[in-house]
Amino acid sequence: MTIWKILEKILIYSFAFMLSVIIMFPIISMISTSLKSWSELWISPAIWIPNTIYFDNYIKVWQKIGTGLGLTIYFRNSMIIASGTVLLSLMLSIPAAYTISRYKFKGRKEFMFLILITQNDSTYYFNYVFIYDYENVWTIKYLLRCNFNNLNF
């Protein structure tokens, strides 16, 4: 009985270890690559620990990438989008959630279904398309109608 228990423990721990190694593998690879210099990047069987730990990539990324402003501008944009999304969705969802839980009214069930079906991944994943299509609904069509008509090609 005790031997079986120990065996079980060993099995579980080795499984957990293997699993975490597999999960961490791409992340380790990413970190290792980020610490490589340009010449070490192109060594054919890729090395795991760079011969010289090279932190310049991090500095370069913060200083030079993109429009010369570095990562700051991207981080700023991400912050704006993230906080804007949170604020807007809170503003929209708090009244809706309050109403759904507090009031009983005609169309309550229908509204919940509408929320679910639109928040579900079917539309969520097609949102890539819808967002672009949406853009196109307003702009591309407008362009097609106005500009291309004038261009007359």
Added chain:
Amino acid sequence: MDKVKRSLKTFSLRPYFFLLPSIFFLFLFIIYPIFEIIYSSFFYITPKGEERFVGLQNYLDLFSDSVFVWSLKNTILWVILRVTLMLILGLGIALPINYPFRGNSIIETILIIPWAMPLAIVCYGWKWMLNGPYGHFNSLLNILGLISQPFPEWLGSPLGAFLGVLGVSVYTGLPFTTLIYLSGLKSIPESLYEAALIDGASIWQRFRYITLPQLRAVVITIILLETIISFGSFTTVWIVTLGGPLHYTELIVTYLYKVAFEFFNWAKAFTIATIGFIILFIFSFIYISKTWRE
């Protein structure tokens, strides 16, 4: 309490007033575009921007396009493989993790990492890792002695690219499935297993006659949810292979993107979007009616 009761009885406009902003946004950003797209798929758009009603001609044209048919087949294969892998691997990971042992919570935390990291970052990491001569994946296989110097270019061969993208997709999606499985496993009452132990049931019997039937609802949820997610796995495919080499990893969504924003064939893009939407809508509808709780 009195107030609530009163509001239940008398009809008032107040709930509709509160719902107005969210309904407005839903209609503006989701419902209206959907109907606009479905409506536009019945029109032919000339290069001049004029719209001519053509009925179902767009759909007929679409199914004579061999690339679309190919990508449709590819998508079906992709969905079946991905959902099956998710179901099996998710359960395979969740079962041992659910077993009480020290370090349980550490593993659960590590497990969430691929899911919690931004999808684009993980995909770019994998893309470089799967690189033929310079990637770490081949380096690892080389250390293990499985391959030697002219390293295979995984994302350059048809089968390798498909399996590679599938692997990346499963890697990023598996934590979610495992978490659903874990929550399902944790809700199985312990007394069932105790009763089975007293009756002398073996491990296999306990799994077959207690765990699996108890997980039935979870499995159905995962199948539907993963089917919906798999149909739309655009980010992974787009970043790792761009649908290439030669459409071998092309899915409906990536082809849709290409038709819309590389070929600028709007009528065709609307038609593909409508077909994709209908397929996904059916699955979402089933999913919601299955999980509908009032």
